[in-house]
Amino acid sequence: MAFVERVFSGVQPTGNLHLGNYLGAIVNFVKLQETHNCIYCVVDMHAITMPTDVWGGPAELARNTREVTAAFIAAGIDPKKHIVFNQSQVSGHAELAWIFNCVARMGWLNRMTQFKEKAGKDRENASVGIFDYPVLMAADILLYRATHVPVGDDQKQHLELSRDIAQKFNNDFGDSIRNNGFNDGLYFPLPEPLITGPATRVMSLRDGTKKMSKSDASDNSRINLTDDADTIAQKIRKAKTDPEPLPTEEKGLEPRPEADNLVGIYAALAGVSKQAVLKDFGGGQFSSFKNALVDVCVAKLSPIAAEMKKLVADPGHVDAILVDGANRARAIADETMRRTKDIVGFIRQA
Numbered sequence: 001m002a003f004v005e006r007v008f009s010g011v012q013p014t015g016n017l018h019l020g021n022y023l024g025a026i027v028n029f030v031k032l033q034e035t036h037n038c039i040y041c042v043v044d045m046h047a048i049t050m051p052t053d054v055w056g057g058p059a060e061l062a063r064n065t066r067e068v069t070a071a072f073i074a075a076g077i078d079p080k081k082h083i084v085f086n087q088s089q090v091s092g093h094a095e096l097a098w099i100f101n102c103v104a105r106m107g108w109l110n111r112m113t114q115f116k117e118k119a120g121k122d123r124e125n126a127s128v129g130i131f132d133y134p135v136l137m138a139a140d141i142l143l144y145r146a147t148h149v150p151v152g153d154d155q156k157q158h159l160e161l162s163r164d165i166a167q168k169f170n171n172d173f174g175d176s177i178r179n180n181g182f183n184d185g186l187y188f189p190l191p192e193p194l195i196t197g198p199a200t201r202v203m204s205l206r207d208g209t210k211k212m213s214k215s216d217a218s219d220n221s222r223i224n225l226t227d228d229a230d231t232i233a234q235k236i237r238k239a240k241t242d243p244e245p246l247p248t249e250e251k252g253l254e255p256r257p258e259a260d261n262l263v264g265i266y267a268a269l270a271g272v273s274k275q276a277v278l279k280d281f282g283g284g285q286f287s288s289f290k291n292a293l294v295d296v297c298v299a300k301l302s303p304i305a306a307e308m309k310k311l312v313a314d315p316g317h318v319d320a321i322l323v324d325g326a327n328r329a330r331a332i333a334d335e336t337m338r339r340t341k342d343i344v345g346f347i348r349q350a
């Protein structure tokens, strides 16, 4: 069956939205609006899978949900043409996750590297939610029968699991899917990850082998979307580098993770290739390159930060956007749940 192309992706409201979230995900969200119907979700139900002190408790969760929404809009997402909402307003996410819990296998989830990283050594104390995170993510995507999912490189494994769940559901319920009018026995699409651009994995400014992350204890490891120009300049000037000048060829970046990361960030922000950056800065010292990186970073991020500030100052307006988006998302989700319940054999009100 040819599925109607639809884009879905989500961002967790866990604070400190950073340059990695922006370049790895949000920039691509903006571009895809030109070619696809898009649904962008603030995944607040994912946020609470971590201990309360990580996501900050109820007031902080609400504040961060509005801040991520503001970042979407400030970056250029149009909530009227597309759909922007927070996950917990559409109950279908949790309902479909339960059905998928009965499709997914323990062995599949046991292999997820993000769970291993996030649960750490004390697995007995990790929430069931953080173990089940990828199943909820599959439900998020497939509730809208989305075909394309723009994400950063770290989400590749979870996307593969979403595909496995869709495929197993289609296999397990193939006859019922056909009996419900889908003659090819396919109800859910196998969603494709869209991991594109020169910055699919932005690394920490303090350690070029570690992902830039919201939860890194050091604020100097990341550039937050809300950082002002002075803070951005300070963080970039302090960013770890090595003593060699920048190479003139891309190959020369391979053994140098910090240099590779900074060149990748510049390339992504300026909309050019890494090779083009090296053409201008190769052979030179980091200090002058860093000055140019500060300029391009501030030019790109400052207008976004200013617009975010305006939006979060009016929480009523942001909440209205989320309610409107949730109403439109629910219309699609309810149809999927109605069909899915028929396929599974759950009796429901006609």
Ligand code: AQP
Residues within 6 Å of the ligand: 010, 011, 012, 013, 014, 020, 021, 022, 023, 024, 025, 150, 151, 152, 153, 154, 155, 199, 200, 201, 202, 203, 211, 212, 213, 214, 215, 216
């Ligand atoms: N460093 C990164 N480089 C490129 N893309 C990234 N993403 C996250 N970090 C990077 C992408 O941003 C989107 C939203 O991520 P999320 O809110 O689900 O958070 P996360 O993947 O758990 O990563 P964070 O933001 O750094 O949080 P923590 O500290 O919890 O690990 C996703 O598409 C993600 O790929």
